[in-house]
Amino acid sequence: MINYNTILVVIDNDLSTQPALSRALELAAKTGAQITALYVAYDFSYEMTTMLSSNEREAMRNAVIKDRTxxxxxxxxxxxxxxxxxxxxxxxxxxxxxxxxxxMAHHADVIIKASQKADDLVSVIFTPTDWHLMRKAPMPVLMVKDHAWPPQGNILAAVNVGTEDQEHARLNDKLTEIARDYATLLTGTVHLVNAYPRAPISIAIEIPEFDTEAYHQSVHNHHMQEMTAHRKKFSIDPQCCHVEEGLPEQVVARKAHELDAELVVIGTVGRVGLSAAFIGNTAEHVIDTLHCDVLAVKPDGFESPIRLV
Incomplete structure (x- = not known):
């Protein structure tokens, strides 16, 4: 079950409403968490005013902080x-x-921030700040749209069950557990989606005897078997498990749209340290195609490059 003690919500000066605050209050009401509402204020012109003394500049900053508070x-x-x-x-x-x-200073369990709507009012825009948060925050980051979470909604977890990498396997478990917890919290339904690639066309050209269809069927069967084993661990309905051929950014976005998902839970770093980062390719492309709320989750052991000063 979701155990949020502290929620950090980001207040956005560019939005006429504050959907992140509404979502934070909704989650706090269900979990008993405390909320910290953060507004980041800065005006470069105050730092460049050479005619003012450092004390006067400090006084101006304090006045802005008081006003924004x-x-x-x-x-x-x-x-x-x-x-x-x-x-x-x-x-x-x-x-x-x-x-x-x-x-980090407030030991927040999750950061909640609003994503911005694009001109077509359907898609969303993720700002550079959004991407930095999803890449570098050590705790989950919930990017929300300005809409309600209705009961009996669908929660979609994007997993990679075909992997032999143990870190990815542990991340799959974590994503599924979180999706299940959110479904319990919102009286919704958990869905799992897994994408697998087609064989490169060049193989059939370079190796004429290569049986492309047999290969595709073999890959499909492997992912289906792995999905079955994974869903059984978490008692997920087989009708709610989706294994489809294609690029993850296409499959996950399409399935989220078909299900009218309220939330997609996705892992945003596949490896730590000097290993390759998942957010740099697949996950980032997936997130950029979604039109619903996104919960970006790090694997256990992730260390943020941002440090407390």
């Missing part, structure tokens, strides 16, 4: 919720570093 507090008060929300305003030029450091 009251602004955020007014937003919190307008929610008409009984849940206590701590308001924090940080003056820092790099938003994502302030967010991650504040989350």
């Amino acid at each position: 009251q602004w955020v507090q007014d937003i919190v008060d307008s929610q008409e919720s009984d849940i206590d929300v701590e308001v924090v305003v940080k003056w820092e030029s790099r938003d994502f570093e302030a967010i991650i450091r504040t989350a």
